[in-house]
Amino acid sequence: MSELLEGLLPWHVSSINELLAVYHAGALHPAIMICGQNHSGKRRFTSELASSLLCQAAVSDKPIDSAEHAQGDDIIAKRYCGKCQSCLLVQAQTHPDHYELTIPDGKKSIPIDSVREIQAKLQQTAQMQGSKVCCIWPADGLNDNSSNALLKLLEEPPSDTYFILMANSARQLLPTISSRCLKINLSMPTNEELRDWLASAYAGGQVDEAIRLSRGFPEKAAEVLGQNTEGASLETMVEAILSGSQSVSALTASLESVNFELFLDALVYRIHDSAINEGLSAGGVLDAPLLQEGLAQGSPVCPSQSEPLLGTPLRHALAMQSLVMRTRTSLLSNPNKKLFIESFVLNFRQISHESTG
Numbered sequence: 213m214s215e216l217l218e219g220l221l222p223w224h225v226s227s228i229n230e231l232l233a234v235y236h237a238g239a240l241h242p243a244i245m246i247c248g249q250n251h252s253g254k255r256r257f258t259s260e261l262a263s264s265l266l267c268q269a270a271v272s273d274k275p276i277d278s279a280e281h282a283q284g285d286d287i288i289a290k291r292y293c294g295k296c297q298s299c300l301l302v303q304a305q306t307h308p309d310h311y312e313l314t315i316p317d318g319k320k321s322i323p324i325d326s327v328r329e330i331q332a333k334l335q336q337t338a339q340m341q342g343s344k345v346c347c348i349w350p351a352d353g354l355n356d357n358s359s360n361a362l363l364k365l366l367e368e369p370p371s372d373t374y375f376i377l378m379a380n381s382a383r384q385l386l387p388t389i390s391s392r393c394l395k396i397n398l399s400m401p402t403n404e405e406l407r408d409w410l411a412s413a414y415a416g417g418q419v420d421e422a423i424r425l426s427r428g429f430p431e432k433a434a435e436v437l438g439q440n441t442e443g444a445s446l447e448t449m450v451e452a453i454l455s456g457s458q459s460v461s462a463l464t465a466s467l468e469s470v471n472f473e474l475f476l477d478a479l480v481y482r483i484h485d486s487a488i489n490e491g492l493s494a495g496g497v498l499d500a501p502l503l504q505e506g507l508a509q510g511s512p513v514c515p516s517q518s519e520p521l522l523g524t525p526l527r528h529a530l531a532m533q534s535l536v537m538r539t540r541t542s543l544l545s546n547p548n549k550k551l552f553i554e555s556f557v558l559n560f561r562q563i564s565h566e567s568t569g
């Protein structure tokens with residue numbers, strides 16, 4: 213699809229270059245914690261950092277700046293070459309010194325056995341004679357036992373090994389772990405940076421709508437924009453379901469053609485905005501988990517000029533929001549998309565009717 217869906221976010225270039233300058237000076241801390249909200253680019257940052265640490269080519273000790281990054285086509289050549297054996301193995305996801313510690317399917321946390329298994333491998337010499345990199349995602353998926361096992365590793369890190377932990381917030385981790393990490397807080401873009409980045413890939417796309425619907429979360433905005441560029445406007449559909457202006461079957465058909473999860477997110481934000489505009493916030497009672505996650509920390513880009521939902525009292529806003537959140541949760545386990553969407557549209561319409569009728 214689009215180039216926006218991968219690669220380092222341009223406003224993180226200076227942070228990673230600073231880290232790599234320290235690395236090339238031989239002084240990089242062995243444990244780095246990348247902190248940032250969901251959809252803020254943690255995976256991209258980590259992947260770029262891991263590739264750079266593993267690259268075997270002599271990489272420039274003069275990191276490029278953001279301006280060059282925005283213009284150059286061959287920019288990655290300066291952080292990692294993309295051509296050496298290490299880079300090729302990273303691209304193929306088969307690099308023998310690149311480890312991922314994550315929650316296995318069917319489990320709720322990272323088990324201690326996974327940490328021990330990786331520990332044994334990390335004690336050995338790097339197979340490619342370079343650095344070893346262990347990415348831990350999500351770091352708050354470590355349980356007490358695996359945290360303690362990791363702690364021992366961080367206290368006496370194996371040679372040439374770098375741990376990269378990804379977390380929404382350092383506060384979610386054992387203080388003994390987070391205190392042993394160099395913390396990098398990923399910045400959110402300014403409105404202008406976000407707009408430039410989105411416009412760079414989708415000339416003529418509905419950039420402002422994407423920013424509005426995603427509340428300024430860059431990766432979500434890119435998804436919304438990609439979706440809208442393919443023909444359907446999520447905002448139009450959000451307005452359609454709120455106004456009840458389309459038949460259930462017509463709306464269901466439109467919704468079948470879009471990323472339904474993105475639509476639900478856009479809808480829940482819209483309901484939230486309208487309720488706030490109407491003075492219905494009622495001591496944070498509208499804060500659904502999804503909203504808390506992003507909104508509580510205050511997104512720097514937070515346009516909310518939408519019209520209020522006329523005559524919608526708090527309990528209806530809550531009922532609508534709760535229906536959307538429940539629907540979002542059960543989305544993955546529902547095989548019949550059409551029936552699922554149709555039933556959502558019907559339920560939503562019923563609540564809207566109660567509120568206006």
Ligand SMILES: [Zn+2]
Nearest residue numbers: 267293296299
């Ligand atoms: Zn390379």
